[in-house]
Amino acid sequence: MDWIERVAEMRRWTRGGERAPHKPLLLLYALGRFQQHGNQPIHFSAAEAELKKLLKEYGPPRDTSPGYPFHHLTNDGLWLVNTRHGAGSPGPELGRLRDSQATGRLHPDLARALSEEPSLLGRIARFLLDANFAPSLHADLCLLAGLDLEALDTVREIRKAVRRDPGFRDRVLMAYEYCCAFCSYDGWLDGTVVGLDAAHVRWWAFDGPDDMSNGLCLCAIHHKLFDKGVLGLTKERTIAVSAKYVGRSDASRAMVLSLAGRPARNPQPGLDAVEQGHIGWHNSQVFRSPARL
Template sequence: MVTDWLERTAALRQWARGGARAPHKPLLLLYALGRFQRDDQEELRYSAVEEDLKGLLAEYGPPHRTTPAYPFHHLVGDGVWEVRTDRGPGSPGTGVRELRATGAAGRLVPELRAALRREPSLLGRITRLLLDQHFPPSLHAELCEAVGLEPQPESEPTETERYSPARGQRRDRRMRELVLTAYEYQCAFCGYDGRIGAVPVGLEAAHVRWWAYDGPDDVDNGLCLCSLHHKLFDKGVLGVGEGHRVLVSQRFVGHSPAARAQVTALAGRPLTGPQPGIRPIAAPHRAWHLTQVFHGTPRPHG
């Protein structure tokens, strides 16, 4: 049944401690779905896809370096993935050398492949669930493109909540308006405040601690950001440091005047907002973003 596969997807077992991000299995599963969409018979030989998986982990995983060998082996235990080697069925373990030497290859289990063929909408629903559970909305479209999947329309508000009972909370659909009002419809990083008539354009409410990782829909977990700085914040290029000043990662490279003006020149700049009487970003949420999303060390500033 469709619900069985959605429940199994929502219940992927992951290493977790203190809110640490571990999206290794979701990234592998998204990659496998993209490959299935192109060729539903293909096996993914580890040695052939290792670099692709490394790239996904570097781009969308936590700041510390990790290996794709871990999910390639351990996803088997979740009942959605199988591995075989030159010796027969079964994974040789989590070692990169073993996976390469034995010709390890993985793919979705036969029952899931059959369900995806039988019910075309299932692929999109699993994709949507993985995106909602593990990544912020600002990254969904580009992540789909990175793994070769069609961008997914937003699901019904209750879809992810229904299959993720452990979240224990429902989304507060008022958050965007509350956050934008708190920051007086200005980007907290650059001050952008564009409108068409009375309607703000290019302004978004960003979660500091992602909702997928227990970040609440509260104003003190939000920032009003323009579309550019929202994307850079969720990618770990930008962060918020002590004194609520903007941090810029030393890993960011941009030589154009626009890159300097829009990114590197922000280093050390105090946030614009929130307005008096409204709580700024709570320290635990800011600390989570710095350890789980922000990449590298901050650029020095004067």
């Protein structure tokens, strides 16, 4: 059985490019628990807060319930739920999952395959990360899910069939003259650019193309904040800062809060600026609205 294919075929709610990483987040959490404790039952009452935090930090901006993936992942042959009444999930409602003392665990066939082939856990986790989240989020997400990222990084053969364009970074950095579009940072070391990234506005995992119309040159910290939804772009290509972001230090005020309403740097004349469609996707699927005024 090809478990990567089974994971890839996992049914997810989709509509117009909206993010719905509820099941992938639960599966990453379950893999982390398996890595630490084997296929011991995961009590919903104990896992609820951790799943809620994962969904809040790495799910879409809209509110979502940890009961949704805990119940619905059972439809994909990867996850089983039992209650004090026996086998089967009581549904996605939080009250029912708590009252029935629901527990979940990986399907025994998957657990057996993970035990027999240790590299499989890393390959599944890497596939889930690549297919659902921006690369800048992978390390922190794994830490929160309890996955040992260093062990996962020993296995890198799983990637999407469509490979990323290795020239994307060079083109984007050149277009923005090796300067962060948000703060103008432009560091070099021994003739090599340091601390600058080519950020995808629409994530590659959600059909974001490797071309200039979807790229921004950002310093490492603003790239991370952009992918976390702290920062965004308006239709006028000014910088948006989430009103949910709190920063009390002088550094936070200077590096983040002061950006609100500031025009983002444009690429060199004659080169494509970020398309409005990609900006709109980021605003609806990543940016934590409302924006600060």
